[in-house]
Amino acid sequence: MKKAIVFILLLTLTLSTLIAEDVYSGSDPFTVYGYYNPGQIKQSITLSISKSGNKKVSNGDTIDWTKPNSGYKNVFDWKATGNFNGNVTVSFTVTPLVALLDDYYYIPGHSIKSTTPANSELVASSTDFTGNPPVTTFASGHSRTIEALDFRSREIVYSGSKTAPLNSSWSESGTFALEVTEYNQLYGGTFNYISTVTIELTVDAVQGGGQ
């Protein structure tokens, strides 16, 4: 009987030590960017999304994993504007959706959709990060849906050439949405689900279209 009690006490102490050392420490860095060009500003470019201060796909949105295929939930809208001429690329990098439990759990069974208006001048393509060429290339102005059934990050790229007359600017816009495609009771709790979407706008300027 005494041997059994000693074993239980040792087990408790060991587990408590693991909690204190392994769970409660960490750091997270980010980079601040700034620029200084007094009196030289001739052209401008702006990229924005509709939900300021929100980089988490799931933050502020309710994802019901018990109701699959019930339609896409719009996560954010984006808009790019500029007043110069050149080749424009807008790219999205989307990480797999994970649940924050004791650790990160990858969540299959959802799709992401990116859409541009029918009059968009950009051509879109999508790929994963396996080094393969784009999975598909499709005409502008159409929705693009990607089945995110594995654990690889995805990329959607819009590209095209934009021109603007003097003293005017061009703009492009689109939406980014998420839909649950598989019923899964395991992920139906009140957990935090996270997928990081990085959106980037790059321009290969040819000549100024602004003032």
Add this chain to the structure above:
Amino acid sequence: MKKRISLLLLALLLGLSFLNAGKVDDISQTIAGYISTTDFCTLDITNYFTSNVITGTTVNGTFYRGINLDTNPSTNPSNDRDLITPYQSSIIMGKRIGAFNLKASHHSYTLTVTHEKLSSQNGTSYDYELGISFKLNDRTFEQACSSSNSVSFNFSEGAYGNDGVLIVNDGGIYFRLIDTVTQPGQYSSTVTFIVEANGSNP
């Protein structure tokens, strides 16, 4: 007679062994459940200039992004100019460049935030003040510092909410120049959030 007594004692010992083994299994399962359900600590940071809004200008084909560091009203008429101008007050003011959330349970923590000077590729660097501001249990916490110092907040058990969970939602991260920038170019600086546990788990 001795044989009978020996057999009886042996049977009794065997019975006690089976009884003890069963108790050990039951209690160890209870401890495993405690670990998975009660302890957590998460920190996430939103940087407004990499994931949400990217603004900047193109000069001679080069795209510059981030905060316009020009504080001259004749060359930078934007409203942001006054927010980044070198400070003249001890009150935290500046351009909000990000947000952070911190959630933790049943522990004492220290949150430390450090940052480097703004540096360009040609080696020019300028210092700025980084401000942290948030509310916890209706009390406002604010600190700011230059790159030579750090801001630090200690969260003891008494700072927790009624449910025993520490929650900082939408904490503000602010930027304000200390030096005046005079050299054209693009600058960057790394900000680091560190969360550390104090003591052992209760």
